[in-house]
Amino acid sequence: MVEELKELEIDYYELGKSPSLSEHELEEENVAPKDDKIKYEDLVKRKNDNPISVRERLNLLERKTDDLERSLVLVNKGLNGLRKIVNEKLEDLDHLKKTPKVPEELKSELMSLRSVVKNISQVNEEIKQKTPNMLRKLEDKVNNFNEKIGHLDKKLEKLEEETKETYWSRPVVLE
Incomplete structure (x- = not known):
């Protein structure tokens, strides 16, 4: 022009x-x-x-x-x-x-796919927001679990020591 x-x-x-x-x-x-x-x-x-x-x-x-x-x-x-x-x-x-017109079925499928994509993006955003808190909680649980295992290991060692002492200290009876 x-x-x-x-x-x-x-x-x-x-x-x-x-x-x-x-x-x-x-x-x-x-x-x-x-x-x-x-x-x-x-x-x-x-x-x-x-x-x-x-x-x-x-x-x-x-x-x-x-x-x-x-x-x-x-x-x-x-x-x-x-x-x-x-x-x-x-x-x-x-x-x-x-140009051929887009059938209504295809339009509805596209709309449903669009809503699915929106839902997925919303879930991804929530995950991004909640991930740090979830990681801290998971880390706390792992630390607590490790502490419990450590505590149970100590108890097990005590029991093993006690059983050794009692096993050796018990008299053997022969028949």
């Missing part, structure tokens, strides 16, 4: 040079101040005061014709650009109409 506008601008400036004028006339036209050109309002005022020459009227009409031709070319180019854009949009719309 921007490129088309740039092209229109370039074309507009190129149209500023009338092909019917010679290079000499173009130079004279460009050198002459714009105020020297006869405007329509001036012609209306002059009409009442004194008659305008045919040549002046012809020049005015030629300038107005050139301006109208430039405007017409710009409008045509703008319309062509607009037609291209409309045709592209229509092609896109036709393409969308031709």
